[in-house]
Amino acid sequence: MLCLSLCLAATLAGADLDPRASRKLEDAGPILAAAWTQYFRNLVPPPQPPRVIPITRAASSACGKLPSGNAYYCRKDHSIYYDTNFLESLRRRIADTTGTDADATPIVVLAHEFGHAIYAQISGGADASRPYQRLTGYGQEKMADCFAGAVTRSAYEAGLLDTVNLQEAEQTIIAAGEPQTFAERYFNRHKNAYPNWRIRRDSFLSGFRNGAESCDATSIENLNLRRR
Numbered sequence: 001m002l003c004l005s006l007c008l009a010a011t012l013a014g015a016d017l018d019p020r021a022s023r024k025l026e027d028a029g030p031i032l033a034a035a036w037t038q039y040f041r042n043l044v045p046p047p048q049p050p051r052v053i054p055i056t057r058a059a060s061s062a063c064g065k066l067p068s069g070n071a072y073y074c075r076k077d078h079s080i081y082y083d084t085n086f087l088e089s090l091r092r093r094i095a096d097t098t099g100t101d102a103d104a105t106p107i108v109v110l111a112h113e114f115g116h117a118i119y120a121q122i123s124g125g126a127d128a129s130r131p132y133q134r135l136t137g138y139g140q141e142k143m144a145d146c147f148a149g150a151v152t153r154s155a156y157e158a159g160l161l162d163t164v165n166l167q168e169a170e171q172t173i174i175a176a177g178e179p180q181t182f183a184e185r186y187f188n189r190h191k192n193a194y195p196n197w198r199i200r201r202d203s204f205l206s207g208f209r210n211g212a213e214s215c216d217a218t219s220i221e222n223l224n225l226r227r228r
Helices: 003-012 019-027 027-041 084-098 103-124 136-155 165-174 195-209 217-219
Strands: 052-054 059-063 064-066 073-074 079-083
Touching: 019 059, 019 084, 019 103, 027 079, 027 103, 027 136, 027 195, 064 165, 073 103, 079 084, 079 103, 084 103, 103 136, 103 165, 136 165, 165 195
Parallel strands: 052 079
Antiparallel strands: 059 064, 073 079
């Protein structure tokens, strides 16, 4: 587990992210590791967290060639790949929206990919009667958003993020639910393949308010938060 923060620091060396955002993402390493441990607290030994690998161009992985301009979790090699240029572009977009530095944005993106890694761990080899087996790709996105919310809350409570960063985090999730800019532009998929921004925001807020324990399939599929 300790390797996560050290490996994250190493991978960020020379990254194309804004320096302030890079430092904050590096500092988030132990928080991501702690959230992972908390989710799997009842498993002995708990699964190891995924490797975190930055890319700046198309990269090879056990899942095949990954194009640049995105972040991915590959189940076959239990690794998260993220394009540092993509994260910086997204950070700038959120900064324009919020009028802030948006240095929480990369943390939210990475935490979302950790959510996909969690789903891979709990669904692999499970029997079909388990509720998370019913999660579709659509549902997996909601689960990953929920985990991103839980990590954001942990980072806030640890003093890494402030109230301004919380606004940045929520705007990052909302942006991910805008079909013209994400589902179609970045993923080349029809707009209905991913949850809309309201659903993604509610999933994120569920994790933020209720912790990683709320990021199970049953809770996510029956999510019904009151609008603010």
